[in-house]
Amino acid sequence: MSKLRLRTAALASAVAISLGGIAAGTAQATTAAPPAPAKAALTSSGTTVLGNSVLGMNQSWASPSGRTVLTMQGDGNAVLYKDGAAVWASWTVGTGHHLSMQGDGNLVVYTWNNIPLWSSGTSAHSGAYLSVQEGNMVVYQSILPLWWSDFYPQVAEHPCGTYPHGICP
The missing domain is CATH 1.20.5 (Single alpha-helices involved in coiled-coils or other helix-helix interfaces)
Structure with missing residues (x-):
């Protein structure tokens, strides 16, 4: 031959x-399916997301009615929508990879290699949880609100223009 x-x-x-x-x-498969979003419990006041929950790209958590949706978009930006209109954003376009409600109570957007880009600033509150409500999302410690999205709404154009990660100089 x-x-x-x-x-x-x-x-x-x-x-x-x-x-x-x-x-x-x-x-053996060479590519893995994207992780499923962490389970969230529906209550009358909102969807509860417990600590150590991760939202991957193109995944969402929604309010009980489905009218308010927190999405980790494919472009790396975490966005809260109400009735299809953006009402809050992390301003991490192009760099964000996943959103984590951490066990220490901090809500954080990370890069693909786990560098934090944005956070709610609520660490050191073990047992805190995220609630996706109608038109708002809130990080609670028991019944005490620690951070909420409409406290500092970030819509339309960011007040700091194109500075990295929405941090003002």
Whole structure:
């Protein structure tokens, strides 16, 4: 046999073995599905997101009616929408990767390699949780609100223009 025919036969065998593995269910996937958003509990006052919950890109948590939605967009920006209109944003376009409601009570947008870009500034409140309500989202410690999105609404144009991560100089 010529070298070309031997290489072709070897390649055909490798393909057949790979396809056989797929058919037999033994092949390993090379890409993982995106993680499912952490479970959130619906209550009459809002959707409760407990500590150690992560929202990946293109995933959302919604209020009980579904009219208010917190989305970690594919562009890296965490945005709260009410009736389809943006009412708050993290201003992390192009750099954000996931939103985390941490066990220490801090709501944080991170890069893909876990560098914090934006936070609610509510760390050191173990047991705090996020509530997605109608037109608002609130970080609570028990019944005490620690941070809420309409306290510093960030819509339309950011007051600091194009400064990185919405931080004013």
